[in-house]
Amino acid sequence: MKITQISSVVFACSLLLQTxxxxxxxxxxxxxxxKGKELFEKGELDKALLELKTSSQSSDKFGETYYYMALLDEKSNNxxxxxxNLIRALxxxxxxxxxxxxxGKLDILFGDLEKALEQAESALASDSNNIDAELIKASVYIRQSKKDQAAEIVNKVLKDSSDNIEALSIQAALYAEKNEIDQALGLINKALEKDPKNLPLRLFKIxxxxxxxNIDSVIKxxxxxxQLYPDVNNFKLSLASIYSMTDRLGEAESLLREIVEKSSDKVDPKIALIEFLNARAKDRxxxxxxxxxxxxxQQGKLLLELSKWMVASGYTEVAKKGLQQVVNLEKNNEAGLAAQVILAEIALINKQYDVVxxxxxxxxxxxxELIEASLLKGRLLLMQNKTDDAIEFLNKLVWNKGNPDDVYSLLGQAYLIKQDRKQAEKSFKQALEANPANLIAFSQVYxxxxxxxxxxxxRQYxxxxxxxxxxxVLLLTNKAELDILEKKWDGAQDAVQRLALFAREKSTPIYLQANxxxxxxxxxxxxxxxxxxIQQFPNHLNSLINLARSYEALKQRDRATAYLEKHHANYPDELNGVGVLSDIYMANNDFVKTKKxxxxxxxxxxxxxxxxxxxxxxxxxxxxxIESAKNVYLEGLEVNKGDPQLSMALAGxxxxxxxxxxAIKVYKDLLDKNPGINLAVNNLASLLVESSDLVEVKKGLELARxxxxxxNPYFxxxxxxxxxxxxxxxxxxxxLQELILKEPKLPEFRYHLGVAYINAGNKATxxxxxKQAIILSEKQKRNFSxxxxxxxxxQEIENSAGN
Incomplete structure (x- = not known):
């Protein structure tokens, strides 16, 4: 037996000698x-990956194996x-x-600038003339607004190598930072002559x-x-967005249909197409x-997703056909039951509670155990005004089902109904932990x-x-608005381009582009x-305001006035136009015109x-x-009985x-007709609390409870x-001690806290x-009650101390 084993080993070894x-x-x-390296160089990437994986499984001692796997990832943009893989290689x-x-280059891409610098310095420590490492440092310096240091490195590189593509690209970025766009484009075109397939350069040029x-150049x-990357759908979507923004709708649609045809079994391209049609050709x-x-x-899950989109977009009756098709096809399996739940949700919207x-x-x-059905039950309880029952049910559901985002989101809505904002916020955040794209929870938290x-x-959310x-569309609009607010123009531009493809209202991306x-x-x-x-929406307030501000920036207030006067003549019943025009007259101190x-x-x-x-x-x-305003308010209230804004203005x-x-009488009359106006409740309570009559003070306290x-710290x-x-x-x-920590600069709060300390026998505090109340009042140049x-x-304390 022992000899046989040896023979077997020898025989096996002899078979392997050839390889x-x-x-x-x-x-x-x-x-x-x-072998993996040779196949990589030949462009046989799948075979190369197989060899490299085999190498890593055979022995984990070669960093170069992981380096080449990283190069394969680079080819697929992963x-x-x-x-x-690069971290493992090192x-x-x-x-x-x-x-x-x-x-180092990837660290820059991921925004980890310090680590990028570490990699560059480490490379330079072993090779002081490494140009790539120097250019990594230059790229980091640009992002750190150290433009002089970046320029010094780039100039040095270009002096020795005038056609270095990365150096040309960085120098172009420096020109772009100085708004010298023509010079930047010249450098990019020079670099593209050397490397026409360089993706970052092409995107930078766009x-x-x-x-x-320069829309024609962007399209080109x-x-x-x-042409270079026919399988990258994002480029097609971006071009379709440009076409959409420039009213080349046929070309936009053709691109979207091309994506659909090449991804016949995927639902996302199909939804992108009908989203586009919903925005640009609703009748189709x-x-x-x-x-x-x-x-x-025969594709039940795909039909379900399409039908869900139709329901969410307001095509409820039409979507019923697709949902029923899913039920007939899938019966009582997962997709079939999900379709039945959505059909029941449609009945809930129509208040057909028995059907639900x-x-x-x-x-x-x-x-x-079907979570979608349980959520529907929770929504039914809320619709039936059984809020406490809904909260109890949903809390049990969370406990039993783990972390489904929709349960937390619905629980947050229930707490909002109960006016428990703290619990609502907690629930919405838990929803986002489970699913960051839960739009109901996102809107609340964001x-x-x-x-x-x-x-x-x-922004992180x-x-x-x-x-x-x-x-x-909601997320893209928020992205564009936030980027505009923070002057991140490139990000805003990208969001607006995508919005142009999917926003139902064409005016939305146009307005944001104007911003x-x-x-x-x-x-x-x-x-x-x-x-x-404004031509499409004559009463669009923000467009009217921003148009006037833009003229103002050009020092052309007269043109703004002429525009708004013409607009008012064409649309005499549009109040926002009147408001903006009156503001311009006021800015000109032309009060007679304003009054007329x-x-x-x-x-x-x-x-x-x-x-x-x-x-x-x-x-x-x-x-x-100031008393001149009284008759105007009274005249307005004669015609608009109980108008909240006019009543608040008159009481104030x-x-x-x-x-x-x-003031007390006006607030009481207002709250009789509109009991939910918190500002009026607070102001009335505040007036009553300040009264010298204890009965009135107690009434104020009850209101403020x-x-x-x-x-709200004031409340x-x-x-x-x-x-x-x-x-x-x-x-x-x-x-009050807690409030002072939140709002330390309000003299009223300091005054009230001082009285509380006096009552507690703490005279020094x-x-x-x-004294702090007086100092704050004088610094802010305003009195306080x-x-x-x-x-x-x-004064009394000072006098008593003197005696």
Whole structure:
């Protein structure tokens, strides 16, 4: 037996002698690595990958294996995998300079500038003349706004190698930074002569041409990219966007259909096509959808996704046909049940609660764990005003089902109904942890951060959502608006181009494009685009305002005035045009003209409360007496009984005139008709709390009690002051201490806190708060209610100390 085993081994070894002999694992790995490199050079990439993977499995001691796998990733634009392979290559062979250079360039792509510099410095340590490493440093310096250091490196490289493509590209970027676009384009064209397939250069050229509004060159650039990279759909989508923006709709549609034909089994290209038709040829959406239903009769999941899009886009009745087709095809499997749930959701929208109940019973009898059906039950409870039952049910659902984003999102909506914003926000954030592209949760969380001025956090949520839904109109609009707000023009331009393809309203991308031009100082071009929007939507307020501002930037206020006067003559009933025109008259100090414009418009539209508000402002300026506004407000309220804006303005005027009783009366009348106006509740409560009558103070406190957990610090202050005035000093003191941390610069809060400290026997701390209130008031050049009282208290304390 022992001899047989030896013979077997010898025999096996002899069979292998022709290929690898009886080699060690390292020798086997080296052999496969060499074959992989040769196949890579020949362009046989699939075979090369197989050899390289075999090499890595045979022995994990060759960094070069992972380097070549990274090069294969580069060919397929899989940069995440490329980066991982380069990191692994350098872990095995730290001296692999070529991997350091590739990794440094990738680090720049991923925004990790410090790591890119580390790779460049490491490469230069072993090769001080490494040009690629120097250019990595130059690229980083540009992004760090160290343009002089970048220019020094580039000039040095070009002196020795005048046609170095990367150096030319970086120098072009430096010219572009200085807005010397012609010079930048000249360098890029020179580089492209040497390397016509260089993708970053081509994209850079397109960006520069777009900045010059050279649409023909942009189109040509994308056409050339599509010829070079026919399988990259994003280039086709970008070109289709340009075609759409320039009204070449037939060419845009042809490109989209080409993508659909080459991806016949994928749903995303089909949805992109019908999204485009929905934006540009709405009358053809239904026929296109029905054609897709016919062409894919046996593909239930694809039909389900198409039908879901139709429901979400408002084609509910038409979508029923597709959903029923899915039910008939898939029966009670996953797709079939999902279609049944959507049909029941349509019944819920139509308030057919019995139909929904019946459908849920049937679905749960087949699959009692189906999350979509459970969500529908939660929505049914909310629609039936059973909010507490819905919250209880959804919390159990979260516990039982793990982390489904739609459950958290619906739970957040339920808490909003209960006016529990803290729990709502928590639920929406949990939804986004599970699915960053949950649009209901995204809108809530993104909006909250944006309103709080936390733009960087808002952007993080936005970018995560866009990575999943790159064609969503809501997300693209938010991206464009945020980029414009932060003057990130390239990002804004990319978002607007994509919007041009999918936005239902063509005016949306046109308006945003005008914003970009205005922000970049191209006011004449911006005015042309704002005019296009106004022609389609004569009452588009932001376009009217921005058009006037653009003329103002050109020092052509007279042209803005002429434009708006003509606009008013053509559209005499459009109030936004009147508002912007009156602002221009006011800017010219032409109050007589302003007053005539507004009084004439009131005769045409006596129920437009905003006109009375504007006229009151003019009356105050002309008479230099704030009481002049009173008659205008009263006249407006005669015609517009209980108008909230006019009532708030009149009550506020009474407060300014120290006519507190009339102010209280107006607020009470307003809240009788509109009980949910929090500002009116707060202002009335504040007036009552300031009363010397304890009964009135207690009424004010009861009104303010709804603000106990409010996010609004002013409302919370009213509640806290009411507590202090009615004897609940410790509770009021605690709340005010928390408020001061949030809003340390409001003298009213300091005054109220000082009184609370006095009541608590803490005179020294109270004096500090009172003095701080006076300092803040003087620094802000404004009085506050209680200022005289503070001065009196401080004087009394000073006198008592002197005695």
């Amino acid at each position: 690898i002999a009886c080699s060690s694992p390292e020798e086997v790995a080296q052999d496969h690595l060499q 940069f995440k995998s490329m980066r991982q 872990e095995i062979e730290p001296g692999l300079t070529s991997a350091k250079i590739k990794l 960006k520069l041409d777009a900045g010059l509004n 650039g994308y056409q050339e990219l599509i 959406v239904v026929s296109e959808y029905e054609s897709m239903l016919s062409s894919h009769q 109940d019946s459908a849920l019973r049937d679905i749960f009898s087949i699959n009692p 909006g909250t951060y944006l309103q709080a001025g936390q733009k960087e956090t808002a 936005l970018e995560k959502a866009l990575s999943i839904k790159q064609n969503d 970009i031009l205005q922000g970049k100082g191209k006011y004449a071009e911006a005015i042309d685009l704002y005019d296009k929007v 414009l507004l009084t004439d418009q009131i005769l045409r539209a006596p129920k437009a409360g905003s006109l009375y508000l504007a006229l009151a402002k003019v009356e105050v300026i002309m008479s230099k007496k 005027l009474y407060e300014q005139l120290n006519d507190k009783q009339n 709804v603000f106990k957990d409010s996010d 919370q202050d009213t509640y806290a002051w009411g507590l202090i005035k009615t004897g609940s000093n410790s509770e009021g003191l605690k709340l 109270a004096i500090g708060e009172f 209680g200022k005289d009282e503070v001065k009196k208290i401080l």
